[in-house]
Amino acid sequence: MSEREAIRMDGIDKSFGSVRANRGASLEVLPGEIHALVGENGAGKSTLMRMLGGLMKPDAGRIEVNGRDVTGWSTAEAIDGGIGIVHQHFMLVPTLSVAENLVLGCEPKTGGVVLDHKRAADDVRKLSSETGLVIEPERLISDLSVGEAQRVEILKVLFRGARILVLDEPTAVLSPPEVRELWAVLRRLRDKGDTIVLITHRLDEVVEISSTITVMRAGQTVARVKTSETTPAEIARLMVGREVSLSAGKRVQPSGRTGSQPNQGLEVRSLSVIGSRGIRVIDDVSFSVNPGEILGIAGVEGNGQTELIEALAGLRPTFAGEILIDGLEITHRSVAQRHDAGLSHIPEDRHRRGLILEYTIANNLILGVQKYFSTNGVIDRDRVKENAARAITSFDIRPPNALLAARALSGGNQQKVVVAREMGRGFSVLLASQPTRGVDVGAIEFIHQQLLNARAQGKAILLVSAELNEVLALSDRIAVMYRGKFATVMPSAEASEDVLGEYMIGTKKGTAATESMVGANKGRAS
Amino acid sequence: MSASSLPGEAKPTFAAAPWRERAEEALIPPLVALLVALICGDLLILSYGQSPAAVYRLLLEGTWGNAYGFGQVLYKATTLAFTGLAVSFGLRAGLFNIGGESQLAAGGFAAALMGLALPIGTSLIFALPLCMIAAGLAGGVVGSVPAYLKTRFGAHEVIVTIMLNFIVLALLNWFIAGHLHVPETLHTPEIHAGVLPRLADIDTRFHGSAANLALIVAVLVATAVWFFLFRTRGGYDLRAVGLQPQAAEYGGISVRRVWMRALTFSGVIAGMGGINYVLGYKHYYEDGFASGAGFLGIAVALVGRNHPFGVIVAAFFFATLSQGGLAIHAFVPKQMMDVLQGVVIIAVATAVPEVRRILRGARKRSDA
Numbered sequence: 001m002s003e004r005e006a007i008r009m010d011g012i013d014k015s016f017g018s019v020r021a022n023r024g025a026s027l028e029v030l031p032g033e034i035h036a037l038v039g040e041n042g043a044g045k046s047t048l049m050r051m052l053g054g055l056m057k058p059d060a061g062r063i064e065v066n067g068r069d070v071t072g073w074s075t076a077e078a079i080d081g082g083i084g085i086v087h088q089h090f091m092l093v094p095t096l097s098v099a100e101n102l103v104l105g106c107e108p109k110t111g112g113v114v115l116d117h118k119r120a121a122d123d124v125r126k127l128s129s130e131t132g133l134v135i136e137p138e139r140l141i142s143d144l145s146v147g148e149a150q151r152v153e154i155l156k157v158l159f160r161g162a163r164i165l166v167l168d169e170p171t172a173v174l175s176p177p178e179v180r181e182l183w184a185v186l187r188r189l190r191d192k193g194d195t196i197v198l199i200t201h202r203l204d205e206v207v208e209i210s211s212t213i214t215v216m217r218a219g220q221t222v223a224r225v226k227t228s229e230t231t232p233a234e235i236a237r238l239m240v241g242r243e244v245s246l247s248a249g250k251r252v253q254p255s256g257r258t259g260s261q262p263n264q265g266l267e268v269r270s271l272s273v274i275g276s277r278g279i280r281v282i283d284d285v286s287f288s289v290n291p292g293e294i295l296g297i298a299g300v301e302g303n304g305q306t307e308l309i310e311a312l313a314g315l316r317p318t319f320a321g322e323i324l325i326d327g328l329e330i331t332h333r334s335v336a337q338r339h340d341a342g343l344s345h346i347p348e349d350r351h352r353r354g355l356i357l358e359y360t361i362a363n364n365l366i367l368g369v370q371k372y373f374s375t376n377g378v379i380d381r382d383r384v385k386e387n388a389a390r391a392i393t394s395f396d397i398r399p400p401n402a403l404l405a406a407r408a409l410s411g412g413n414q415q416k417v418v419v420a421r422e423m424g425r426g427f428s429v430l431l432a433s434q435p436t437r438g439v440d441v442g443a444i445e446f447i448h449q450q451l452l453n454a455r456a457q458g459k460a461i462l463l464v465s466a467e468l469n470e471v472l473a474l475s476d477r478i479a480v481m482y483r484g485k486f487a488t489v490m491p492s493a494e495a496s497e498d499v500l501g502e503y504m505i506g507t508k509k510g511t512a513a514t515e516s517m518v519g520a521n522k523g524r525a526s
Numbered sequence: 527m528s529a530s531s532l533p534g535e536a537k538p539t540f541a542a543a544p545w546r547e548r549a550e551e552a553l554i555p556p557l558v559a560l561l562v563a564l565i566c567g568d569l570l571i572l573s574y575g576q577s578p579a580a581v582y583r584l585l586l587e588g589t590w591g592n593a594y595g596f597g598q599v600l601y602k603a604t605t606l607a608f609t610g611l612a613v614s615f616g617l618r619a620g621l622f623n624i625g626g627e628s629q630l631a632a633g634g635f636a637a638a639l640m641g642l643a644l645p646i647g648t649s650l651i652f653a654l655p656l657c658m659i660a661a662g663l664a665g666g667v668v669g670s671v672p673a674y675l676k677t678r679f680g681a682h683e684v685i686v687t688i689m690l691n692f693i694v695l696a697l698l699n700w701f702i703a704g705h706l707h708v709p710e711t712l713h714t715p716e717i718h719a720g721v722l723p724r725l726a727d728i729d730t731r732f733h734g735s736a737a738n739l740a741l742i743v744a745v746l747v748a749t750a751v752w753f754f755l756f757r758t759r760g761g762y763d764l765r766a767v768g769l770q771p772q773a774a775e776y777g778g779i780s781v782r783r784v785w786m787r788a789l790t791f792s793g794v795i796a797g798m799g800g801i802n803y804v805l806g807y808k809h810y811y812e813d814g815f816a817s818g819a820g821f822l823g824i825a826v827a828l829v830g831r832n833h834p835f836g837v838i839v840a841a842f843f844f845a846t847l848s849q850g851g852l853a854i855h856a857f858v859p860k861q862m863m864d865v866l867q868g869v870v871i872i873a874v875a876t877a878v879p880e881v882r883r884i885l886r887g888a889r890k891r892s893d894a
Contacts (some may be wrong), residue, residue, distance in 0.1 A: 054839040315775060351629035358769050362540075363762065367777040374759040381757075403542045442829070448828035 004067045006031040006164055006195040006224040007052065012061035014047055019410060021047040023219040027197075029164075029212075034186060034196045034262045036206040036227070038469065039216035040290065044506040045199045048216070049166050053085040054078035059084055065164070075419055086118075086153045088169045092141045098152050099124045099137035103160045127159060132188050143377060147178035154185070165189065166197045171205060171300070176359070183209050202300070203232040204501050210236070214240055232497065236469065263327035264283040265290045265460030266312070266429045271321035273311045274303075280319070281307040283484040289429065294451065296475030296492070297464045298500050305464045306348060309433045312462070313345045314338045325429050336352075339368055340350050344427035350411075354418040357407040362388035364406045372425075391420040396446070412443035419447055430454060448474060468497050481482025482506050552575075556829055559873035560843075567862070574858045581854050588853020589846045595853065597725055597735025601807065603838075603845035604737070605630070605816075607744040608799025609823025610830055610837040611751055612665075612792045613689070616886045617832050618755060620768035625672065625687030626796045626820025627830035628694035633797025635698055636664035637804045638811035641717025648719035656799055657720040657805055658743070665797015666790050668694055673789035677782040683789060691820070702813050713812035722806040723820075738806030745838065747795065752834040764788055793846040796820065825871045 007029040014022040029035045037045050050056050052063060054075040058188045063071045065081050092101050097272045098121040108119040121137040128134050133151045141149060150170060157165060169178050186196055186209065200206060206213055207227060215223040215238040266289040274297055275281030281304045289295040299305055310316035312323060314335040323331045325341045348354040355364050362384050366373045388402035395416045406414055413511050419435065432451060436444040451474055465471050471478055472495060479489040480503035487503040504507035539675040543816055589595045616623035640660035641870035644653055672880040706714050725737040755761035766774040767784040775781050803815045830836035844867065851863030
C-alpha cells in the first residue's frame, strides 16, 4: 500500500473467558474510502471496532490510526484521535433536544455558566448543511423517527470532530428511502475526505456502497478484496467459510406425512401484534405451517420477526387474530398451556430467555417441562439426572458435566442445551428463532440436522433466521417479513438470495403481500 | 470447544464443584467482611482509649463465655433467623421485603391473641401450631398487600413494604393502646396457652436467659425453606424467577404468581418469628417488641448469602454483636456495635457477588 492507512489493525487477539472473539484479526482501511466490514453474527466485527474506539483493549496486536500507534487507547483518546462510532443502539437523551444532545459534554456557554441555546442550534445547523444531515436542532429526540435519530447520532460524532466514522449495522432499523438517504450522506462525507467503516452482513449494501471489503469469520480476517473485483456469492462463501455445507440436507423430498391431516401443525389467522412503542409491529399476518414442513422467515432484523415469535410463544399479547396448534385455539393461552398443546420454542436470545445461566445444565434441561420431572411438587432428581445424561450424550454437550452451570459453557454448547431441551420433549410445532446465532461451525451443522430430523418426523417448524443461507438451505417455503407483513411467500425452489433480497428491502412487493392471500396453504411447495 | 465435533465421545458426569472450592466461595467474602469490620472495630476502640484485645475478650465472655450470655445470644438469634429467612426468601425470587418489622409485629400480635383465646391449660401440642398458624397468617396478610399491589399494579415492593411498616405498626399501637392493654402498660394480658419451655428449664445454668423452644422451630423452618427452595418444583420456579424473570416466563412459569406467593410467604416466615418473644419470652404482646429486628433481618439475609443455613449462622453472628454491645458497655458505648454491624453490611454488600447482583437488579427495576 503506497498510501498511509487511516486504520491499520494487525494481529488482534481478544478473548472473553473461553470465547475467542478475535484471533489474529486484521483490518486496513485507506483514508477517504467507504470500507465494508462483513461477517456472520459473532464473527468478531463489533469486538474489533470496540477496540478501535477504545471501549476495550486487545489482548495482543497493534492498532494504528493515521500511522500513529494507538494500541489500547481510551475512549477519550479515540474521540480526540478522530474516531467516531455510531452504535447500533442509539445513545441519546430522549428528553433533550437535538442541539442539546449534540453539545452534551462540550456545551457552549454564556458567561461560562448558562447554556447558549442559540449558538448550539447555529452550530448544529451549520454542520447539518455541510453534511446534508438535515434535522431541526430544536426538536426533542423522543419525537424523532428511528432514521432521524440515527442522523443525530452521526451528527454527534461529526460534531466531536470525527474524521473516521464506524457505523455498526446502520441499516438494520431503516426503511429503504432512509437507507438511500444514508448512502447519500456517507458518499458526501467520503467526498469531503472522511473515512467510513461500515459493519454489516447485508451483501447488497456492501456491493452498493463500499469500495473495499474486509471479511471476518470466527474471529479472523479471512479476506480483503476490492468491491469491484468480487461478487456477492463470493463474499457469502468467504463469510460462511465453505461451499456452504448448509445445503447438506437441503431440499430433501417432502416427508410422507406432509399435510396428511387438515388442521394439523401451526395456523395463524390475521394476527396483529402491538409493539413496545404502540405501533402495529405485526399487521394482519396469516399463514400456516404443515406437519413435516419448515417455513422459513427471512427479513431485515426489526421487521417484526421477534414480535411474531414472541406472540406465537405466548410471551407477547396478541392484539387481533387467532393462533391454532393442531387445530386447538391457543391465542390467549399461557406459555405453559401452549407447551401442553404441543408447542416448542428455541428462543432467539438464549442468554436472556433460553437459559437460566446460574442453573446447572441438568436443571436447564427441564426448564418449561419441570412439572413432568416432579412428583407431588418435589423434583425427582433421579429423573432429572437421567434426562441430563441422555441429552448430554445425544447432543454431545461439552463439557459433559451435568452439574456445571450453563454460564460456564461455550455459546454453541449453550445452544445445544436449549435445542436438546426443546426437541427432547413431545411437540408438534417448533418455533426456531435464530437457532444457530453465535454458534460455532460444528454445532451449526448439528443443529441443522436436528431440525431436518424433526421435519422428517412430521413436526411443523417455523424458522426465523437473519442468515439467508440458513433459511434457503432448510426451508420448504420461505416468507419474507417486511414492516410487519409477509412481503412474499414462495417455495424455496424459486427463492434465491437476490430474489429474497429485493423483498427484504421492500423494493419488490409480491402478490402475496395482499394480505389475505397469504392464507392457509397458499404458495406451498407441492 | 472445537473438539465438540466428535459425537458420542462425551460421557455424562455429575461432578459438583469440589467441596473445598464451594466452601471457599461461600465463606471467604463474609470472612473478609468480618475482618474489615474487626479492623474498623479496633480503630474505634482505640479512639476511646481502650485496648481492643480487652474489649473483644469481654465481648466474647459476655456472649459465648457464659451460659446466660450465650442463652441471650440464642434468644436474639432466633428472631433474627426468622426475619433473615423471610428477607432471603423474598430475595430468592428477586424481591426486597423491607416489611419484616411490621410482619413480625403482626405475627407476634396474632400469636398473643391466639394464646389469649385458647382455654387455659391447652396442651402445647395444639397451642404451638395454632399460635404459629395465627402468627404466620398475620404476617402473610401484611406481606400479601405489597405482593398484590406489585403484581396487580406494578407498585414497587420496597416502597410499599416500607410504607406498610408505618401503617401496620400504627394500627397495632392503636389496638393495644385503645383496647387490649393491661392498664398502665402497652402490652396485652398474659397468654393462657402456648407458653414455650425455656432452655433454662432443661439446664439451670441458662437461668434468666430467654432462649426457648422457638430456636428449634427456627431451625426447622430454615430446613423447610431449604427443602422448598432446592428440592421442589415451586423452589425451582421461584429461584428461576429471581435469577432471570424473562427466562422463567419463557419456561412457562407465571412470574406474577411466583412474586405473589414469594412475598406473601416471606411475610408468613417473618410473622412466625413473633412466637419467640410472645410465646417464649414475655408471654404477652408488647408494643414495639419487633423494633429493629425486621431491618436487621436484611443484613442477616445478605451476610447469610440468602442460603437458609447461612442465614442461621449470620443470625448468630448478629445476635452476638447485639448481645456483646451490652457486655462491653462499661468500656465503650454499645452503639459501637451498631457501627460494626453497619461496617459488616457494607463490606458484605461490596464483597458478595450475588448481593451486588441483587442490588443491581433492584436498581434496574426501580428505574423502569
